[in-house]
Amino acid sequence: MAARKEEDGKGESRLVEPSLWERLERPAPTQRASLTLDRIAAAAVELADEEGAAAVTMRRLATKLGVAPMAAYRHVSGKGDLWALMFDRVSAQLTVDDAVGDWREVLRSFALQTRDMMLRHPWLGQVPTPLIQLTPARMAVAERQLKALAGHGLDTDSMMAAFRAVGAFVHGATQSEIALREYKRENGWDSGDETRRALAPQMNYLMDTGRYPTYRKYGLSATRKDDPAWEFEFGLDCVLDGIAQRLGI
Known part of the structure; x- marks a missing residue:
């Protein structure tokens, strides 16, 4: 051409x-x-x-x-x-049916799909940030989510900030999950229990100082340490709850 x-x-x-x-x-x-x-x-x-x-x-x-x-x-x-x-x-694989109009359902669906996409293609975290916003498929994903938010009387700055807040959570949480998965793979640890056993000397020393009682309680009583999907969805819902409360939508 x-x-x-x-x-x-x-x-x-x-x-x-x-x-x-x-x-x-x-x-x-x-x-x-x-x-x-x-x-x-x-x-x-x-x-x-x-x-x-x-x-x-x-x-x-x-x-x-x-x-x-x-x-x-x-x-x-x-x-x-x-x-x-x-x-x-x-990114062209990310889609939400046009019949879905609820802003929260639209943003939540894209968030869950994006996490799955990043877990399948961990190299996505290495793509230069400007390119993320400048491809037709990525722009279509953004347009669909902004359109879902647009019908609630929000000013354009608030609408974009809410959209980006969800995106920041999704990318940050998933990158952390990928980093931990890679760290375990590099060390040959196949499970959460195996990872914790390997790190026990460091963790036990820190806990025994008595400086971190709340973290110690988590370590002794948490039941979802090895459930990243639950943790992701819980965090995502907290973000969406905050947007709904702050913007009154």
Whole structure:
């Protein structure tokens, strides 16, 4: 797809290359059917799922696709485009039926789906933040949630802050869950009990100082230490309860 002329704010024309997303939605007639942006995205996601984010290089991707590295560069300009394609592809799986109108149900459903998506694709936490907001699928997810909040008389700043508060909880809580899972894997600990036994010398010393009585009570009486799904949903509901109370919706 050729560059086109556009006027800038000073009335001067300049050549503008079509964006990644324009190229994805309007492929050039001469584009080779054997190598498309969709195929590149699928291969990159598969590579990251199998071997981690560090494995996703243009050279490794070209090998997986069975093409020369320069062939891939004719479709994506580099790692930035590649990350964006990958994130857009997996984010397209997030959806809530249009018939669902309750704001809380919409945001809760997307939150649960996002946690599941991040657990399946832990490399998502390494995607540069600006790209998260600048893919069509991610924008569609945001639009659906903002639309659910928009019908309650909120000012636009409050609406966006509420939406982002839920997103911050989801990403922060899930990243912590992934980090703990990876830490256990690296140390060969297969269960919560095994992890606690391995960390017992450190924990026992700290508890025996008498400085942390509330944490000690948790350690002795908690029954959901190894139930991250319950903990996530409880925390999520606390966030949603707070939004409802603060905004009166």
